[in-house]
Amino acid sequence: MPSITTSDGVRLDYRESGDPAGRPVVLLAGFLAPATSWRYQVDALGAAGFRMLALDLRGHGTSEHRDSGNSMARRAADLREFLVALALRDVVLVGGSMGGNTIWAYLDAEGPELVSQIVIIDQTPKMLNTTGHPGEAGWPCGFYGYTEANRHTLFGSGVPETGHGTPPQKRGRRIVRMLGATGSGGSPVSVLTSALRSVLAKHELTTGELELLHNHAVADWRDVIAASRLPVLFIAGRESEFWPAGHAAASALLGGNPAACSIVIENAGHATNLEQPDEVNLAVLEFLGPRVREAAVGGRG
Structure with a gap:
């Protein structure tokens, strides 16, 4: 498997496919x-x-796990080093969940020079819900139940259950799709545990994982979005377990970017790209430009 080594000596693995040109x-x-x-x-x-x-990224999948670098800033630096190592330009960045806010952390630190378009899948730019002050709008599109009152405690042991989102009877489809999507790496049991433990909140997270989760939770990337004029598509899962689907439209309105748009995928939870892959693929292909839309369905195989 191809990999790069970061400036602090961490191996990052990646998978490459499609058209090399x-x-x-x-x-x-x-x-x-x-x-x-x-x-x-x-x-x-x-x-x-x-x-x-x-x-x-570090600590994820087959990449090297370290006790250091558990922050959004380090993830942004890792992304920059990856783009530079492969001499990539005119890049489309697609991020799901924390991967989405990693993109904003990258743009905040490095700017848009290497990036041409962005897709964010079911990730609010601010997880903390606020009511606002006089003359200042609040943000009701954060993680369910996450407020100033529990800012430093809600994620103390992992990602809590919210009581929202995909009904339990529909979750079987999510698990089947996740196993199918990740079955090439490790046993089904280990893959399921690795990929879904944050959602199911039944895995005892390491100290480093908790540090990263907290750093992610307290961040607010709305000003970065508002300042950007890159084309961006915000995708929300209607039945997301973590936040209201309105976060996508609210994010697209930040800063009045004429190149920002949003869509809500029906019958999908937080793992939107796995629960409704055809719909997500069609939306992404349409956003990226004139392409053979049928490939979004035919290429799923």
Whole structure:
């Protein structure tokens, strides 16, 4: 498997497929999810002529695990070093969950020079809900139940259950799709545990994982979004377990970016790209430009 080594000596693995001469699409998975969770997008976008690069950031998937570097800033630096190491330009960045806010952390630190378009899948830019002050709008699109009152405690032992989202009877489909998408790396049991433990909140997280989760939870990337004029598509799962689907439209309105748009995928929870891959792929391909839309379905295989 190809890899790069970061400036602080951490090995980052990635998977490459699609057209080597195509426009690069870099895929960043969410908290504890492996790069293989992008299987359905890799197939569809690769069939449409893109160069697909699914990156396992540090501590995720098959990349090296370290006790250091558990912050959004370090993830942003790792992404920059990856783009530079592969000499990538005109890059489409696609991030799901924490992978989405990693993109904003990268833009905040490095600017938009290497990036041409962005896709964010079911990730609010601010997880903390606020009511606002006089003359200042609040933010009701954060993590369910996360407020100033429990700012430093809600994620103290992991990702809590919210009581929202995909009904339990529908979750079987999510598990089947996740196993199918990641079955090439490790046993089904280990893959399921690695990819879904943050969602199911039944895994005892390491100190480093908790540090990263807290750093992610307290961040606010709305000003970065507001300042950007890059084309960006915000995708929300209607039945997300973590936040209201309205976060996508609210994010697209930040700063009045005319190149920002949003869509809500029905019958999908937080793992939107796995629960409704065809719909997500069609939306992404349409956003990226004139492509063979049928490839989004035919490439899933």
